[in-house]
Amino acid sequence: MNLKELSERLGLSQTTVSRALGGYPEVSETTRRRVLEIADQHNYRPNTRAKGLATGRAMAIGHVLPIGSKTEAVNPIFAEFITGASEIYGQKGYEIILSIARDDDENKTYRELRSKKSVDGVILHAPRNEDTRLKLLREIGLPFVVHGRVSGNNEGHSWVDVDNKRAFQRATHFLIDLGHQRIALINGQESMNFASRRRDGYLSALADHQISPDLHIMKSDVLTEFYGYRSTQALLSLPNPPTAFLVSSYIVAIGVRRAIEKHGLVLGRDVSVVTHDDELSYFANGEDVPQFTATRSSVRDAGRRAAVMLLDIIENPQQLPQNDLMKTELMVGLSTGPCPIY
């Protein structure tokens, strides 16, 4: 069923039917009701492509998920982010176009999305410190919102981010206040902006207490469970092991816990752990009492906010860039305790 058929069945012109459906005022209420009823009966819905051609709007948002050569798969965090974003898109009638691209042809993917005109805007995921994608997107004039920030100037574009530095600063202070001096950092790849900001927070808290950082207990890699296990395993085998761990992802923290228990140590008594918690639905941090002490921030909510922002930019292109720096909460759970005295 297309517009032509529908209008013939109604004995009206395509113009009138289109307007009745679109809610325009040049149609009498009686006619509109009749149109709506018959359209509904036949389950009519305008053809996306034809509509897009006619209006010049794709009514679709692109999400380009980067996969590295190491993990080769989509991070569960993206899934959660998109779940949030899709709530907003759905309300406004936008579709999601998903592309999964290796780091090396991400730029090509954005270019294609643009020249094929298949999206009205994109969310830029997982920004690196020096990110060439920003420049590209600006060049090709594709509206975008960054989920995160870059290292240099973040003025010229819109973004949603959590206050990573402050979060890890507070978490480090918290551990220091509990008496910990040797605090390991199990971070993401430091080419990623969020990871370098978290390291900055960690380092500045150490500096506040005149603790000189030890590079041997600062790790950095793709945030998998096994990475958490492997690095904690190695750190606990040091002659002078850390008494506390600051971890960049809940998934990694699970591996950290596994290594700690493997060593016969008790989490929260012998060793303390603070992790960042993106509130992944499948990994709820306990029911009433958090398992892990955590810097918490809902990545699903970030998805919602980024989506609202992007649609706003698309619909009002002339406005200034928007920013949203989300605060994190420090949730005290069962994984931290005073530093044991040896």
Add this chain to the structure above:
Amino acid sequence: MNLKELSERLGLSQTTVSRALGGYPEVSETTRRRVLEIADQHNYRPNTRAKGLATGRAMAIGHVLPIGSKTEAVNPIFAEFITGASEIYGQKGYEIILSIARDDDENKTYRELRSKKSVDGVILHAPRNEDTRLKLLREIGLPFVVHGRVSGNNEGHSWVDVDNKRAFQRATHFLIDLGHQRIALINGQESMNFASRRRDGYLSALADHQISPDLHIMKSDVLTEFYGYRSTQALLSLPNPPTAFLVSSYIVAIGVRRAIEKHGLVLGRDVSVVTHDDELSYFANGEDVPQFTATRSSVRDAGRRAAVMLLDIIENPQQLPQNDLMKTELMVGLSTGPCPIY
């Protein structure tokens, strides 16, 4: 840059340029090279919507991810599946349209995808035992492949599934052979087809050894980490606790392990666990030696296979339905051992 501009710049008709780009033979090689060069220079790519309108093909595949009222988020397993599928789509120039729909308006989502003509086919995720979506998809004539099966007749449509029954049958046999008699089942929601098939496998293995099933040690719920923890916690507190656990998801198994360790028991010595392992990239089951004894099957590979199948169906609509029943491996790891004698 559109076709018209491009053809003017080249001094050729739109027809010829379109054909040159499309690889049709009615164009001389010299002309084709020239067209290709200039097109590349200007980064020309045909407008998706216009192309779709003209050809009647959307060049897009829909993935409708169901979210339940309980978890409210996309399962990490879908992310992994889509990563696999996207490899195939990318090769053939298809895009992914992602919809996230609550159980209750899934049917509406499929209907819309169809009437808006925004996709050429869909993957049906997470089939339930009695699934109304199948009937709907057949009715509206949208090509589809099911990732999984339904309870009744699976003849009339294409699907990719793992041999869930056999996998859990073997795993149960394996535990029984180790001397376990009280084996708990930590299953998914049994309205889901995969979960009921796994239960069947478990029950039939018990029956093979004249062990009568105990409903108190058979759990069924959404597959979260906390569910694993909670149910194991409860089971281990029974006067007559199970000595082994058969678990439906790696994520759940993590919670199971947490509860076991909380109880001061040693995994693989005091309590045995076999889990299903979808080979999620962020949760590798150990490096050389598997942490968990597991029935293993790559869900990413399933994504690839389903995608190949769907594109084949779309491009050759007249053919018979295809099926692909993937075998699972039983990987023996560190989480199982002989039943301890009390």
Add this chain to the structure above:
DNA sequence: TTAATAAACCAAAGCGCTTTGGGTGACAAT
């Protein structure tokens, strides 16, 4: 009564592509 205004509708152009159904000239065959 006539002109002006508003309400309700319509014909047709245009979005950017593919594809049908040609046309033109060069060359070989008759």
Add this chain to the structure above:
DNA sequence: ATTGTCACCCAAAGCGCTTTGGTTTATTAA
């Protein structure tokens, strides 16, 4: 010299929608 056959190219229709620039009829004001 004429016909047929290629190789190469083009004009225009059509995909299904929105939107511009109308027209027609009823209503109101002068």
